Amino acid sequence: MVIGPGARGRAVRDIQQRLLALGYIIEEAERHDSYGPSTAEAVRAFQQQRGLIVDGIVGPYTWRELVEASWRLGDRVLYLRSPNIRGDDVRELQERLSELGFDPGRIDGIFGGQAATAVRDFQRNYGLPEDGLVAVTTLRALAGLPHLGHPSVSPVTQIRERESLRHADGMAGLRVVIDPGHGGADPGIVGPSGVRESDAMFAIARELEAALGAGGAAVYMTRDADASPSDRERAALANDVGADIVIALHAASHGDAGAAGAATYYYGNERFASERGARLADLVQAAVSELGLTNGRTHAKTWPLLRETRMPAVQLEPCYLTNPEEERRLADPGFHRRLAAAVSSAVRTFASSPVLA
């Protein structure tokens, strides 16, 4: 589903109703079923706030995020099931449990095993039936307790996140998943002289695999040269192999051919950021900036791969493939090696000091 400016009909009305309920402004004349400028502006504001790609168009990710954003704690019963229940009600629950000193894992709006364990811990501590169900009784207990402190900080979660790092002694045995973007029938961005993002990222990934492997890391790739798994499949692979970190590789693009530089992304929403993801992103960004690339800094995003992975994950976008000069770089094996060496040195630093003292 892709719905954008000029669209009409029931789907547009549904999008507008959700945006209005979330407090966004849509002009009266557009309401009911016309995707006009104020609807596009509201979609852009929503995308900006939720860390999505900001294009004013409702594609599958934005639609899923709109649906998730519409849930409030108490709207439905929450429990552990497969696939996991997702939504802002889960995020509220995770924040509440974290404030109360229980450990729900990351505040990511996904009701997974750790959230379920935290719910049972809460129920046991407060003398409730220990069924792992967030229904009337548990909701009442959660609501009746005083709020502690500021919800934007989650001390328990961050402490557990530190404790859960298994390798704090260098790169030997570190499990690294490398995720070269796109592949197979999906070339990703194609540069002005035909360089494909999928090929360039795969070549960089192979160099990175060699550099990390030489340092003693156990490296897994999410795809072969000719395959294109979904982001969820890539995240599932990282979770299944028990990766310590994930490094995804993509190129950036821009309508302006002059846009240039490297940026690194990690998991975060407006209330929570992965502390170790941010640390890894800072190290990677600092290392690649030393190659003479314009420093586009690090940013928190909720992209599926960053969100669905249970360990520090970063997405490095070293260059703009839409820039002819940077396209040449992305086709240069020497640059691939230098970039891989820089990222590998960042991983080495991270493995020995995953948090700032």
Ligand SMILES: [Zn+2]
């Ligand atoms: Zn890409």
